[in-house]
Amino acid sequence: MGRHSTDTPATSPASPASHGSRLDRWRAGWRVSLRMARRDVRRHRGRSLLIVVMVGLPVLLLTAGSTLWFSEDLDAAERLPLQLGQTQGYLVDPLDSAIHQLVDPRTSYGTGPDATEPRAKVIPGYASGQEAGALGRLVGGAVHPVTLSSGTARVDDRSLRVEVMGVDASSAAAALSPKLSLESGRWARAADEVVVTDLGLAAGLPRSGSVELRMPTPEGRSEPHSVTVVGVGTGYASWGAQDVHPVELVGLPQTGAIERQWLVERATSLTWPEVERLNTYGVGVYSRHVALNPDTMVLPPDVTLPSDSSALFVVVAASFGLLLLTTMLAGPAFAVSAARQRHSLALAASNGATRSQLRRTVLGQALVLGALSAVVGAASGLVLGLVAASLTHGARPDHFFGPLQVSWSSVLIVTAAGITSSVVAALVPSRGLGRLDIVSVLKGQNVSAPLRRRVPVLGAALTAVGIGAVLFASYRTADAYIYVYLGGAALTVLGSLLIVPLVLSLVARTAHAMPLPARMAAREAGRHRGRATPTVAAIMGGAAVLATMCIGLQADTERGARTYTPQLVEGQGIIDTPQALSREEAREIVRAADPDLVSLTPRTLMPRADGTTVALAAAQPGCSFAQTAPQIAYDPNSSTSPGDALPRCATIASEAYFPGSGLVVADADELSDFAGLDDAQRRILVGGGLAVLDPAVARALPAVTTQWQQSTPIAQLRPVDIPLDGDTSSWYLYSFKTDDTGRAVGSSVRQSRITVPVVKLDHEQWMRVLGGGYGGVGAFLTTAAVDRLDVTTADSATLVRGRSAISQAQEGALRDALQARVPDGGFTVERGYRRQDGFILAIAIGMIALIILVATLIATALGQAEAAPLLGTLAAVGATRRTRRALAASQAVYLALVGAVLGVLVGLAPGIAISRIITATYTEGGMDFSTVIISIPWLQILAPVVLVPLVAGALAWVSIRRAPVVVRRAT
Numbered sequence: 005m006g007r008h009s010t011d012t013p014a015t016s017p018a019s020p021a022s023h024g025s026r027l028d029r030w031r032a033g034w035r036v037s038l039r040m041a042r043r044d045v046r047r048h049r050g051r052s053l054l055i056v057v058m059v060g061l062p063v064l065l066l067t068a069g070s071t072l073w074f075s076e077d078l079d080a081a082e083r084l085p086l087q088l089g090q091t092q093g094y095l096v097d098p099l100d101s102a103i104h105q106l107v108d109p110r111t112s113y114g115t116g117p118d119a120t121e122p123r124a125k126v127i128p129g130y131a132s133g134q135e136a137g138a139l140g141r142l143v144g145g146a147v148h149p150v151t152l153s154s155g156t157a158r159v160d161d162r163s164l165r166v167e168v169m170g171v172d173a174s175s176a177a178a179a180l181s182p183k184l185s186l187e188s189g190r191w192a193r194a195a196d197e198v199v200v201t202d203l204g205l206a207a208g209l210p211r212s213g214s215v216e217l218r219m220p221t222p223e224g225r226s227e228p229h230s231v232t233v234v235g236v237g238t239g240y241a242s243w244g245a246q247d248v249h250p251v252e253l254v255g256l257p258q259t260g261a262i263e264r265q266w267l268v269e270r271a272t273s274l275t276w277p278e279v280e281r282l283n284t285y286g287v288g289v290y291s292r293h294v295a296l297n298p299d300t301m302v303l304p305p306d307v308t309l310p311s312d313s314s315a316l317f318v319v320v321a322a323s324f325g326l327l328l329l330t331t332m333l334a335g336p337a338f339a340v341s342a343a344r345q346r347h348s349l350a351l352a353a354s355n356g357a358t359r360s361q362l363r364r365t366v367l368g369q370a371l372v373l374g375a376l377s378a379v380v381g382a383a384s385g386l387v388l389g390l391v392a393a394s395l396t397h398g399a400r401p402d403h404f405f406g407p408l409q410v411s412w413s414s415v416l417i418v419t420a421a422g423i424t425s426s427v428v429a430a431l432v433p434s435r436g437l438g439r440l441d442i443v444s445v446l447k448g449q450n451v452s453a454p455l456r457r458r459v460p461v462l463g464a465a466l467t468a469v470g471i472g473a474v475l476f477a478s479y480r481t482a483d484a485y486i487y488v489y490l491g492g493a494a495l496t497v498l499g500s501l502l503i504v505p506l507v508l509s510l511v512a513r514t515a516h517a518m519p520l521p522a523r524m525a526a527r528e529a530g531r532h533r534g535r536a537t538p539t540v541a542a543i544m545g546g547a548a549v550l551a552t553m554c555i556g557l558q559a560d561t562e563r564g565a566r567t568y569t570p571q572l573v574e575g576q577g578i579i580d581t582p583q584a585l586s587r588e589e590a591r592e593i594v595r596a597a598d599p600d601l602v603s604l605t606p607r608t609l610m611p612r613a614d615g616t617t618v619a620l621a622a623a624q625p626g627c628s629f630a631q632t633a634p635q636i637a638y639d640p641n642s643s644t645s646p647g648d649a650l651p652r653c654a655t656i657a658s659e660a661y662f663p664g665s666g667l668v669v670a671d672a673d674e675l676s677d678f679a680g681l682d683d684a685q686r687r688i689l690v691g692g693g694l695a696v697l698d699p700a701v702a703r704a705l706p707a708v709t710t711q712w713q714q715s716t717p718i719a720q721l722r723p724v725d726i727p728l729d730g731d732t733s734s735w736y737l738y739s740f741k742t743d744d745t746g747r748a749v750g751s752s753v754r755q756s757r758i759t760v761p762v763v764k765l766d767h768e769q770w771m772r773v774l775g776g777g778y779g780g781v782g783a784f785l786t787t788a789a790v791d792r793l794d795v796t797t798a799d800s801a802t803l804v805r806g807r808s809a810i811s812q813a814q815e816g817a818l819r820d821a822l823q824a825r826v827p828d829g830g831f832t833v834e835r836g837y838r839r840q841d842g843f844i845l846a847i848a849i850g851m852i853a854l855i856i857l858v859a860t861l862i863a864t865a866l867g868q869a870e871a872a873p874l875l876g877t878l879a880a881v882g883a884t885r886r887t888r889r890a891l892a893a894s895q896a897v898y899l900a901l902v903g904a905v906l907g908v909l910v911g912l913a914p915g916i917a918i919s920r921i922i923t924a925t926y927t928e929g930g931m932d933f934s935t936v937i938i939s940i941p942w943l944q945i946l947a948p949v950v951l952v953p954l955v956a957g958a959l960a961w962v963s964i965r966r967a968p969v970v971v972r973r974a975t
Contacts, residue, residue, distance in 0.1 A: 033360070037368030044369055045376070055426075056377040058858075063381030063422040064388065070414040071389025072396070075407070078248065080295050082407060086240040086248045088267065089183035092292055093274045095139055095147065095266040099286035100124055105279070106303075107295055108245035109288025113307045124286030136266070142285065143278075145270025148176045152241045152251070152263035156827040157209060158216035158228075163824040164207050168198070168219065169239045170257035179269045182238075184254065189235025192255045199235040203401045204252035211236055218827055219258065220582070231255070245290055250402060276300045366430050374426025378419040386410060429538075463502025470496030471913040478920035479933075489921070493914045497548060500910045501541050505533045507906065508540065521887075521894035529899060539860065540903040546855040547907020548914075551945050553848055555915025556922060558941040563923045565837045566937075570718055572834035573771050575809025579603075579802040579822060581829040587671060590802040593825055597818035601806045604678040604773060607669040607787070607797035609658040616739050616752075618795045619658045620667055620785070622726040623734040627653035629755055633738060634661040635748045648710040656724050656782030664708050664723040665782045669797050670695075670773075672786040678805060679769040688763045692789035694733055695773075696782075697723050698764040718771060721780035733762050737793060760789055772805060804831070845944070853948040860900040860956040889964045893957035900953035908945055915940070 045052045078086075088094065096109050102122045104112050130138035140147045151170035156163050173184050173191040192198055198217075200209045209215060210233060218228045231253075239254040243263065257264075268274060273293035280302075282289050294301060393408055473492025477485040512530025515523045529536035572578060579590060587605040594603040611617045621633050630636050631653040638661055650662060660666030672689040675681075681689070689695060705722035726733060738755035740748040765773075774780050790797060806814060810833045822829040878888065916938055925932040 033364055034368065037364040038372060040365060041368035041372040045372055052373060055373045056380060059374055059377035059422055059426050060381030060384070063378050063418055064385040066418045067382045067385025067415055068389035068392065070411055070418065071386060071409070072393055074409045074411045074414070075389070075393040082409075083242075083246075083248045084292055084295060085182050087183065087242040087290075088292055089180035091148070091179055091267040091269045092145070092272070093268050093290050093294075094150070095143070095268060095282070096288040096290075097135075097264055098124060098127060098130070099288075102286055103283045103288060105283055105288055106307075107290075107298060107301070109290050110244055113303065125284050127285050127287070139266050139287070142282070142287070143268050143270065143274070145268050147266040147268055148172065148179070149257045150241075150265045150267055151257045153219055153258055154827055155217055155219040156823050157252070158218070158824060159208050159210070162208065163820050164209065164252075165823065165827065166204065166207070166209070166217075166252040167241065168217075168253040168255055168258070169241050169251045170255050171239075172256060173199075173254065176267075176269070180267070184237065184239050186235055186237040189233075189237075191237075192234060195256055195258075196229065196231050197234045197255065198231045199237045199239070199254040200233050201236070201238050201250060201252055201254065203250040205236070206399075206401050207252055209233070209252060217253075218824070220827065245295065276302060367427060370426045370430030371423070374423040377426065378422030381422060382415055382419045386415065460503050460506035463499040463506075466495045466499030466502065467910075468499075470494070470499055474914050474917040478917040478924075489914075489917060492917075493552075496910055496913060497545065500544065500548075500906060501537075504537050504540050504544070504906065507902065508533050508536055511902065519894075521890040522898060524891060525894040525898040528895065529902075536899060539899050540906065543856045543860065543900055543903025544907040544910060546852045547904045547949060548911035549907075550849065550852045550948060551908045551911025552915040552918065554845070554941050554944045555911070555939075556918040557845055558939045558944070559919035559923050559937045561839050562937045562939050563935070564839075568837040569716065570834050570836060571775060572803070573718065573774075573805070574834050574836050576772070576803060576805040577810050577815065577818070577831055577833040578775065579804060579818075579829065579831050581801075581822075581826045584799040585802055585826070586799050587674065587802075589825070590799075591674075593821050594802075594804055594818060597821040598806070598814050601804055601810070601814060601818065602674075602677050604670060604674050604803045604805075606781075606784075606800045606803075607790075608800060609667075609669065609790075610796045610798045612796055616741055617748075618737075618739045618793070620793075621657035621736045621738070622655045622783075623736055623757065624653050624655050625727055627655075629736055629738070633657070633736060633748075633755070634659055634665075635740065635742075636750075636753065639747070650708055650710060650724065654724055656726050660782065662708065662710055662724060664721060664780050666780075668781050668784050668800075669787055669790050670784050672788055675773065675784055675786070678803065679765060679772050681763070681765075681769065685763045685765075688731075688761050689786050690788065691761065692786055692792065693761040693763050694786075694789070695763045695765055695784040696726070696728075696733075697770045698766060699725070699728065701767045701770070718774055718780070719767075721774060723780065723782040726783070728762055729759075731762050732759050734759055758793075760785070773803070775801070775803065849944065849948055853952050856900060856904060856948065856952045857956055860896050860903075860953070861959060885964060889961045892964050893961040896960035897953045897957035900956050901949075904949040904953065908949060912940070 100123065102124045103109075106113060127138050127142055129141065136147050136149060148171065153168050153170065155166055155168060157166045158164075171180065171184065173180060173186075174193060177184065177186070177191065186199070189199065198215075200211065205211065212233050214230050214232050216228050217231045237254065239251045240248050241251050241263075242248045242265075274289060274291035276291075276294055279289045279291055279294060390408055390410070470492045473495065474489050475492075477489035477492060480488075508529050512527045515526035515530075518526060529540075579585065579593075585593070585605065587603075587607075590603050590605045594601045609617075609619060617635070619633070619635065624632055632655050634655075634657050637651075637653060654662055654665065656665050656667055658667045672686070672693075675695060676686040676689055679695070702722055702725065706716070706720050708722050708724055735758050736755055737758050738753060740754070741752040743749055773784065787797070804810065804818065810818075815831065815833050819831045822831055878891075919938050920933070920936050923935055923937040925935045
């Protein structure tokens with residue numbers, strides 16, 4: 005009876021933990037671990053809050069960023085109302101040939117079945133001024149023309165670039181909403197009336213009154229006219245299927261607009277068969293129905309619609325980065341947390357707790373803290389993102405004009421990455437509990453287990469394989485080898501992580517030569533490798549990424565600097581407009597911007613009104629006219645290979661066939677001022693002379709070839725040699741007409757010879773008047789000489805220079821003056837090669853430096869918390885606050901410095917390999933490694949490596965401000 009009553013509870017169903025299934029026991033174990041984890045989080049709020057910040061902050065930033073991104077990035081359903089209003093779609097002006105479009109009418113997939121472009125069908129009644137009626141009959145509905153033009157609005161003394169959408173909104177406001185909406189006032193009813201939008205108001209346009217507006221004419225000119233603001237509203241324009249953007253002004257449709265669409269208003273949808281029918285008339289269609297239902301399109305088997313998965317790719321990539329970042333940052337915290345629990349875990353082990361139960365204790369805390377951190381970070385990020393999007397809409401209405409949007413899939417991915425990173429960060433210290441020395445821990449001897457030899461050996465092998473893989477991939481051309489490079493880089497980092505404990509142990513053994521605080525820090529890290537290794541690993545990973553990135557960017561920068569070819573003398577500028585300015589207009593604009601600036605507007609010879617071409621060519625000794633005149637001597641439809649030597653009779657002519665052979669016309673005074681000629685040179689030019697480079701200087705320059713090498717510096721551009729008879733030059737003056745192939749008709753050629761005086765320019769004067777494009781100029785002929793020859797000329801781009809290099813202020817003033825006259829005009833100053841990645845590099849260095857600093861400070865803070873009994877003992881035996889500060893600072897500097905130095909060494913091989921990949925030249929025969937640039941920017945790499953540990957040490961020094969509480973120690 006007694007034996008039976010004793011055995012009954014053991015066989016009772018009330019003991020599932022003992023006789024349940026393995027799954028039941030696993031669930032019961034995790035329930036206990038999670039319950040203990042929740043209690044530990046509440047008991048140690050400070051440490052828990054620290055981990056919540058480390059894990060939750062990246063989650064917050066990514067969630068807020070994804071909310072901002074998706075609020076700015078509109079999908080098709082969000083774009084269509086702003087593109088089409090309530091209409092069924094829009095048409096674009098017909099082409100001469102039939103088309104085969106995709107969703108976007110500007111994208112096509114091929115021609116007809118016979119591989120030719122069939123002529124488009126004629127649209128009945130389509131003619132200038134009758135387009136709307138003809139297109140309306142073609143589609144069976146009403147069409148509303150919408151134009152888009154760019155111009156310049158003058159407000160007070162400022163010029164603003166504006167886009168003007170032209171549409172008769174007063175007659176179709178209901179059909180065009182919300183593409184157009186009116187907040188106050190009325191729509192424009194006349195050509196001199198406009199409605200200003202929120203974007204225009206943000207740019208500085210007034211709510212009412214008049215504005216001076218310059219718009220391009222069909223001839224390419226721009227004329228100022230005054231417009232009256234009659235209302236405030238919103239308007240959205242669209243360049244294509246993927247684009248929608250707000251405009252500054254809304255007026256009536258304009259002639260000469262850069263874009264014209266015809267919105268289709270009817271009851272039925274524009275289906276794909278009807279789109280194909282309209283394509284036969286050369287009319288492109290953007291259909292609401294097709295955009296929302298792309299599966300209704302019938303395309304050839306070899307044609308597929310492009311898919312846009314960039315958003316998901318970026319989110320997944322960012323989440324992977326979050327996983328690595330938070331794992332590195334949270335690793336030290338969980339390592340210290342596991343170390344603090346060693347005593348309680350040893351007691352549990354002594355009472356029968358299994359290895360898996362001990363691990364679940366640490367992993368349960370990571371799971372609870374990770375879930376709490378990720379949820380708090382995601383919720384805070386959502387709120388921050390929505391608030392930021394709302395505020396940004398007011399500051400940047402050109403970007404944030406769509407509905408606020410939360411991508412829940414992105415939020416879930418980021419949250420899951422945050423939770424996973426916490427568990428991964430706790431995985432390493434939890435694995436270390438399997439080697440827990442219960443007796444040593446209960447005695448208070450908290451020392452890491454002896455280092456296993458095979459771990460660093462494996463690490464060295466993985467590192468060697470990784471370095472070999474990245475270098476091997478740098479010698480290969482196939483795109484698939486990028487995966488070899490990435491795999492090699494991952495193996496290099498992984499192997500280096502396995503070597504870190506050995507490095508800490510070796511440094512600790514050789515620390516006797518260090519000062520006392522540094523010696524104690526090194527030995528402390530060597531004894532507690534389980535706590536120090538994650539910290540060093542986090543710092544090493546950041547430093548390795550920094551080194552790789554800096555080396556790669558430096559190589560790319562040096563390649564850009566070596567291959568950059570200035571097109572002007574440094575400090576000079578060039579005015580670029582859709583239609584060249586006249587000399588008088590250019591001089592007026594330049595002088596209005598700054599009287600100290602001078603301009604040079606070159607001219608080229610043009611055919612006469614009757615189609616006769618009048619040309620000039622310098623006579624070459626021993627060459628007949630037929631061998632010299634390029635239009636007669638050379639076939640305009642043929643080409644020569646780069647590097648070919650010039651023909652014997654090649655010469656300078658008004659129609660250039662070779663680099664350095666062009667004859668340019670310029671005003672004598674303008675050319676003299678621009679080149680800085682002396683009085684004697686000026687007198688010759690004013691009399692109708694020719695300006696050439698001094699032959700003595702030209703002979704010292706590289707020889708001219710048949711094709712211009714773009715990499716030739718402007719200082720080495722050489723004109724084609726022509727003979728000089730003292731201070732004069734002999735030229736052929738000839739005229740001709742051309743046939744359909746562009747060749748001169750022999751019976752129409754008329755020629756004579758003329759002699760012109762010559763001015764020889766020194767090299768500095770010559771370079772001032774050069775533009776580097778197409779190999780430079782051969783000679784400059786003055787307008788006085790051309791006027792006597794009855795030759796028609798056309799103006800080219802205007803060069804600008806000052807007494808010294810054009811300053812940023814002068815550049816801005818001239819650009820404003822230019823765009824006030826020509827809205828689409830641009831002004832570029834040659835300032836040599838400028839690095840484009842400086843801002844990105846600064847951000848990357850700052851972020852990585854912040855990671856190193858945060859990881860170091862966290863490890864130092866947690867280490868100091870764990871070392872509180874030791875600090876108390878030191879204080880009890882007379883250690884001053886200065887000594888304790890030195891210990892804390894030394895610990896921070898030591899860990900940061902070891903991790904940073906290891907990271908730089910680890911990043912060298914991937915950095916050198918990526919330098920080879922991006923600077924090698926890809927040729928038909930393979931890769932040309934003669935162009936490889938390997939340059940290590942030690943200053944950029946070592947500055948964070950040295951400064952960040954010092955900053956961490958200084959902060960750790962300051963953090964020790966009070967005496968520790970002396971308690972009784974167990975050992």
